[in-house]
Amino acid sequence: EDGYELWLRYRPVNDPALLKEYKKITSAVRILGNTPTDTAIRNEMLAALPTMLQTNIPVNTPAAPSLLIGTLDQINRQIDLPVIHNTNDEGFIISNATIKGRKVTIITGKTPIGVLYGTFQFIRMLQTNQSVTDLPVVSSPKVQLRLLNHWDNLTRYVERGYAGISIWNWHLLPAFLDPRYTDYARLNASVGINGVVLNNVNANADILTAPYLEKVAALAKVFRPYGIKVYLSARFSAPIEIGHLSTADPLNDSVKLWWKNKANEIYSQIPDFGGFLVKANSEGQPGPQAYGRNHADGANLLADAVAPHNGIVIWRAFVYDPEANDRFKQAYDEFKPLDGRFHSNVLVQVKNGPIDFQPREPFSPLFGAMPNTPLMLEVQLTQEYLGQASHLVYEAPLFKEVLDADTYAKGKNSQISKIIDGSLYDHKISGIAAVSNIGNEQNWTMHPFAAANWYAIGRLSWDHSLSSESIASSWIKQTFGNDKDIQTPILNMMMSSREAVVNYMTPLGLHHLMGNGHHYGPAPWSNNLPREDWNPVYYHRADKFGLGFNRTSTGTNALVQYQPAVQQQWADSNTCSDQYLLWFHHVSWSHRLSSGLNLWETLCKKYTDGVSAVKDMQQTWQSLKEKIDGERFERVAMLLAIQHTEAQWWRNACLLYFQTFSGQPFPSNFEKPDHTLEYYQQLKFRYAPGN
C-alpha cells in the first residue's frame, strides 16, 4: 500500500455481527438533495460502502429507504415525527426515525454541508467498527474557522515543507484539475476542515493578479461542494508591486481604493472567498509600520475591503524585533495595546507559544490578554522543529496542552480553548489554523504518521474536548485497520512520541537549539547569525553558573505578561515544573530538581530517556511486522531508524556542548557519545530543505 488513501481507507468489515448490522442499515440508501454537495455525499458512500460491506449498495432506488440522507427540511417532510435536535449550520445528526411506521436511520443537518459532515461521521463509525445503533449522534463544530495554512510558494517550493513540492500545480491550473484536489477536499471535509490558505504567508503579490485568481477560482470550485473556502495570503505591499502605486500606506485613499477594487475582483470570481491572511512587519515582510501606522490600521484596511462580501482578515501576531530585550515579549507588547481597535471582521492569529513552534512552549501570553479581539490559534503540522518529516511525533498532546492551558484571564477555568472558540468573551468569529504538512509525496505527508497530525487538528478544531488518545485510536483504525493486536502498540508509540522529542531535543524548557536556516539537527553552540534573537545561545544562555533564560522579575520579566495565578506557577525555580524550568529561570548546574538529581544529571537523564523512547518505538514497530502491509511497514521502519540516529545525535551534541559549561562528568551508566563536540560542530547539511 502506498498510503495515498490516508484515513479514508475503505476495507472490508470483518466482524460478522457488525457487518450484518451495517448491511441492514444501508440496504437502501436515499439521498434527498441534488446539490454538488449531495453528489459528493453519494460519491463517498459509493466509494466506502460497497468495499467495506462487500455488497452492492442501492443508492436512490425506488425501494423504501433504510438510510435517509438530507437536510432537516428535506428529512422532516418525509418522516413521522420531526427531528428537533439542535445543531449549528455545520452540525449534523445521525438518528433513528420512522416513515409510516418503518424504522429508518437518518443523517441530517441544517445545511448540505452539515449532512456531508454527518456522512463522514457515519462512515468513520463503520471504519472504526462502532455500532450504529447507539443513536442519536449529534455534533456541531465548536470553532468556526478550521483552516489549513499552506506555506506554498508559487514556484511550488513549500517553505518548511518536507513532503515534496506543493500540490497546487499553478502551471497547469485552471484547465488541469488534478484528481488529488478532490481527494484533498475529501480528506479535509472528513475531519471538518473548512478553509485553506493556498499560499505562503511570506507572500508573493502575484497571487492577486488576474491569471492567478483564475487558477484560485478553479480550486475553489473543486473545494466548494466539500464546504471548503479558499483564502489567500496577501502581501501588504501589493498595491505597489502589482498596482503600481507609489505607496501601500493603509490610510492613503488610493491604497484603500486599490484594495476595495481588488476585493471586488476576487469576489466576482469566487463569491465565497474566505478572506486574507497577512504576515506584516515580521521577518522582512512589508507592513503598515513602514508608514508610521500600526497593525490595526493595516488589518482594518483589508478588512474594510472584504467586509461588503462578508470576508474576513486574519492578521498574524508573529512579530519580533531585534531591538527588544526578549523576543518572548514582543507579540504581546505590540498587540495588546491594539486590543479593541480591530474591525469586527478581523481575527488576530497567534502561534501557540511565544517563540516559534518549539517541541514545548508555555502558551503565548497574548491568549487572555486581548478580550476585545477574536484570537485564532496557529499550530504547525509541518515538523520544522520536530524532526521534520522523518520523526514520528504525534502532535495532538501538544495541541491539547495548549487548548487546555488555563490563562486565568477571567478567573480560574479560562482555558485557551474557550478563548479560541469565542465562548469566553462572546466573539462572533473563532478559528484555529494549522500550518500544513502536505506535499506531492504519494502519501501526502512523507511520514505515514504525520498524517495523524493533519487528522488530529481537524478533529480538535471541530471538538477540542476530544482526547488525544481517542483521536489517535480512530486514526489508527481508519489508517491501519481494526486488528486488535495493533491498536495498543501503535497507540503507545503515538502517545509517547511527543514527550520523546521534547526529551531528546529540548528537555526541561530548553528551546531554539536547532541548526541555522534549515533548522535541521542540533546547533546549541551557534552564535553567528546577524540577529541575536536568531541564535541558539540567546535562548539557552549556558555559562559556568548554569543554564536557562531568566524571564522572572530579576531577568527580562516576560512572566509579568501572564495573569498572577499563572506567574505564580512559574515564578519560583524551586516550584516551577521541570517542563518550563529553563524557559523562565537561569538555574545553577547543581540545582536539585524534583527527582533529587541536579540540573546536569537531570539533563543527561532526559536526553537519554528521549533516545530510549525512540528505541522503544522501533521495537514496538518491529513487533508489528506481520500485521502491517509491507510498504507502509518498511517506510515507517526506515524513518524510525533515522529518528533513532538523530535522537542520539541531538543527545550527544547537546550534552557534549553543555558539558563544557557544567564541567561535570557524564553519569556512570551513560552511553558515551560516539564523537567529539568538534565533530558535531563541523557537520554540514547541504541537502537539508531550507526556507
Ligand code: BDP
Ligand atoms: C518560522 C519559519 C519561517 C516562517 C515563520 C512564520 O521558520 O519559515 O516564515 O515561522 O511563521 O517558524 O512566519
